Amino acid sequence: MNGPAEQFRPEQSQRTVRVVIVDDHAIFRSGLKADLDSRIEVVGEAGTVEQAIAVIAEAHPEVVLLDVHLPGGLGGGGREVISASAPLRGSTSFLALSVSDAAEDVVAVIRAGARGYVTKTISGLEISDAVIRVADGDAVFSPRLAGFVLDAFGTSPAEIADDELDRLSARELEVMRLIARGYSYKEVAKELFISIKTVETHVSAVLRKLQLSSRHELTKWAAQRRLL
Amino acid sequence: MTIATQRPPLVRSSDRIIAGVCIGLADHLGWPVKYVRLGMVLASFAGGAGLAFYAWLWVMVPTADESARRNSRRPASPIAPAVSLPPFAGPAPAAGAAPAPSWTPPAWAQGVPNGVNVRAPDVGAQPLPQSSPAPVFASWFRVRRIQYGKEILLGAGLLLVAAILIARQFGVEVPLGTLIPAAAILGGAAIAWMQLDETRRAGLVDKTKADQAGGWVRLAAGLALVVAGVLVMVSGSGSWEQTWLALLASIAVLGGVALVLLPWGLKFWKDLETERAGRVRETERAEIAAHLHDSVLQTLALIQRRAGSEQDVIRLARAQERELRTWLYRDSAKDSGLLAERIAAAAAEVEDAHGHAVDVVSVGDAAMTDRHEALVLAAREAMHNAARHGGGAVSVYLESSDTGSEVFVRDRGPGFDPDAVPEDRLGVKESIIGRMKRHGGTAVISSSSEGTEVRLKLPVEYADKAENRNGETRT
Numbered sequence: 188m189n190g191p192a193e194q195f196r197p198e199q200s201q202r203t204v205r206v207v208i209v210d211d212h213a214i215f216r217s218g219l220k221a222d223l224d225s226r227i228e229v230v231g232e233a234g235t236v237e238q239a240i241a242v243i244a245e246a247h248p249e250v251v252l253l254d255v256h257l258p259g260g261l262g263g264g265g266r267e268v269i270s271a272s273a274p275l276r277g278s279t280s281f282l283a284l285s286v287s288d289a290a291e292d293v294v295a296v297i298r299a300g301a302r303g304y305v306t307k308t309i310s311g312l313e314i315s316d317a318v319i320r321v322a323d324g325d326a327v328f329s330p331r332l333a334g335f336v337l338d339a340f341g342t343s344p345a346e347i348a349d350d351e352l353d354r355l356s357a358r359e360l361e362v363m364r365l366i367a368r369g370y371s372y373k374e375v376a377k378e379l380f381i382s383i384k385t386v387e388t389h390v391s392a393v394l395r396k397l398q399l400s401s402r403h404e405l406t407k408w409a410a411q412r413r414l415l
Numbered sequence: 416m417t418i419a420t421q422r423p424p425l426v427r428s429s430d431r432i433i434a435g436v437c438i439g440l441a442d443h444l445g446w447p448v449k450y451v452r453l454g455m456v457l458a459s460f461a462g463g464a465g466l467a468f469y470a471w472l473w474v475m476v477p478t479a480d481e482s483a484r485r486n487s488r489r490p491a492s493p494i495a496p497a498v499s500l501p502p503f504a505g506p507a508p509a510a511g512a513a514p515a516p517s518w519t520p521p522a523w524a525q526g527v528p529n530g531v532n533v534r535a536p537d538v539g540a541q542p543l544p545q546s547s548p549a550p551v552f553a554s555w556f557r558v559r560r561i562q563y564g565k566e567i568l569l570g571a572g573l574l575l576v577a578a579i580l581i582a583r584q585f586g587v588e589v590p591l592g593t594l595i596p597a598a599a600i601l602g603g604a605a606i607a608w609m610q611l612d613e614t615r616r617a618g619l620v621d622k623t624k625a626d627q628a629g630g631w632v633r634l635a636a637g638l639a640l641v642v643a644g645v646l647v648m649v650s651g652s653g654s655w656e657q658t659w660l661a662l663l664a665s666i667a668v669l670g671g672v673a674l675v676l677l678p679w680g681l682k683f684w685k686d687l688e689t690e691r692a693g694r695v696r697e698t699e700r701a702e703i704a705a706h707l708h709d710s711v712l713q714t715l716a717l718i719q720r721r722a723g724s725e726q727d728v729i730r731l732a733r734a735q736e737r738e739l740r741t742w743l744y745r746d747s748a749k750d751s752g753l754l755a756e757r758i759a760a761a762a763a764e765v766e767d768a769h770g771h772a773v774d775v776v777s778v779g780d781a782a783m784t785d786r787h788e789a790l791v792l793a794a795r796e797a798m799h800n801a802a803r804h805g806g807g808a809v810s811v812y813l814e815s816s817d818t819g820s821e822v823f824v825r826d827r828g829p830g831f832d833p834d835a836v837p838e839d840r841l842g843v844k845e846s847i848i849g850r851m852k853r854h855g856g857t858a859v860i861s862s863s864s865e866g867t868e869v870r871l872k873l874p875v876e877y878a879d880k881a882e883n884r885n886g887e888t889r890t
Contacts, residue, residue, distance in 0.1 A: 287744075289743075289744040330774065330776045330810060330812070331774075331776050333776070334776035334777065334778050334812070337778040337814070338778045338779070342778060342779070342814060342816050343816075364812075364814070367776045367778070367812045367814075368810060368812040368823045368825055368868070369774070369810025369812065369823075369825045370825075374865070
C-alpha cells in the first residue's frame, strides 16, 4: 500500500515528537503505541470524538494520529475532531489513519485539514516516518491517495490560463505519478534528479490544492463518489 | 373439533365443471359427487337457494392451491411451531429462552460488583415461569375464539334473517323498514373493515403485489361498476337531470367521507410504510449477517487453525480483506469488465498464488479490447515475476487516458539484469516484451539493487479510439 520506509534520517533522530493517538479500538491503540519507535512519544490517547477534542486541547501534541471513523460527537468522526481543533491548527498536525481506503474517507479527511493519510496495515517504522514527516510540516501521500489526486485533477498538466489551484503542474503530476507507482520520496527525488526537500514541497503544494480547490471537475468527481 | 380435523379440508377442487364447489363439498362431507350435484340443482329450483349456496361457497371457499399456500406460509417462522403447539411441550422452553437474553445482558453489561447483579437474574427468573405460559395460552385462545366467532356470528345472523322471514310468513309485524337499512350499514361496515384487514395483511406479506397497478385498476373498476349500478337503480326511471343531481349529491357525500377519513387513512398508510421500512432494514441486516458469516467468520476460523504458519495467515487475511473491501466499497455505478477491474482481478490472483500483497492504484479506465487483453496478460506475468522474485509487497499502477493505457509493476527485490536472462526463459521475453510488441505496445524493464519495475505502455490505436472510455473528460 504505502511506499517503503524512508531511510532513518539522523538529523531528526535527536528530538522526539509528541503524539496523541485517537482510535476507538483500545487494542489497536496499544499495538500502535508499541510499534512506534523511539523518536515518538505518545502523550495521550482518546477513543471518542469528545475525548479526542479534550485530550488534544490539553496535551498540545505536535501530531495527532487520527482514525477516520470515530464514535461520539455529531457523527462526523475524524473530520469533526479536526474542525473542532481548528484553533491549534498552527502547532498541531493531523495524520489520518484508517482501515478504509475508500475515496470518500480519504479525500473528506484531507479536505478537512489532515496532512496525510496512511492505512492501518503499514508497519510501525513507516508510521513513525510518516509522523516525523508530518511534524516537519510536510505531507504524507500513500500511492492510493496519489491515485485519487490524479483521478480527481486529471492527468494532463496545467495550462497557463487555468486557476493555479485547479490543476497540477507538470512537475507535481510527475511526482504524483511516481508516488502512485509505489516510489518513496527518496526514490522520486532520485528519479527526477531533484532533492527530497523539493519533492516534499511539491507534495505539500498538491495537498494544498486538494484542500482548497473548488475546481469544477474535482467537485464533479467528488459528487460521483458521494463526497463533500 | 376431532371430527372436523379428520375430514379433508373444504377446498375447491381444480378438477372442476364450474368452480369445483361440488367436488370439494363432496370430498369434505364424504358423499358421492353425483348426489351433491343433484342436490345443488334441485335446491336451485327451490327459490334459487342452491344457486345462492353455490355462489356463496364459490366466494368463501379457497381453491386447493390457495389453501396449500396459506398453510405452507404459516410455519415459516422458526418460532411459530413452538408457539402454536399445545402448551405442554413446546412453549415452556421457547418462551423461557426468548426473554432470558434480554434480562441477562444488562446485568453483565453494567457489571456492578455488589449484590444487585447477583439478585438480578433471580428477579428476572421469578416472573418468567408465571408470565410466560400465560401469553401463550392467551394468544392460543384468542386465535381460536376469533376463528369460531366469525362463524358463530355469521350463523347467528343467518338464523336471525330466517327467523324474521318465518315470522313474517306467520303474519307477525316486523319493522323491516328500519331493520334492513341498519343491517345494510352494519354489513357494509363489516365488509369494509374485513377488506382493510385483508389488504393490510397482503401488503405486509407481499409488498410488490400491493404496489401493482392491477390492484388499483381493479379497485377503480369495481368502484365505477358499483356507482353506475347504484345510479341506475336509484334513477332507473328518472331523467338525466335527476341522474346528474344524484351524482352530484353522491360526490358531495363521498367528498365529505374522504375529508373525515383522510387523516386516519394517512396515518394508516404511514404505519404501513414504517413497517415496510423496518422489514427492509431487517432483510438488509440479515443479508449482512449472512455475508459476514460466510466470509469473515469462516476466514477467522481458518486463521485460528493455521495460526502456526505466518504465510498462510497473511494470505488468508489479505484475501479476506480484499473480498470485504470489494463488498463494502464496490462502485455500483462503475461498469464491470473494464480494464481497471481486470488488472485488479489479476493482482488478486497473484496475491493468492504467492501470498505477497499486490496493491493496485488505478486512474481512469478503458474498455477491453483484444489489445487490452494482451496488456492484462503481460501485466499479470509481470506481477507473477515481481511476487516470485521480489519477495515483498508489489505496487501496481494503471493509468488510462485518451492517449493510451500504461501499467507499472514494481517490486522491492534484489533485481536482475534483463539482458542476462537466458534465451530459453520465455517468461519475460515472450509473455511480456514479445506480447506487448505484437499488439503495438512497448515493455521496458528497469532493474536495480533496490527493485525492479516493469513499464507496459499501450498507445491508443485510431481504430479503438472511439470506444476508449476514460474516467473523465479533459479539455
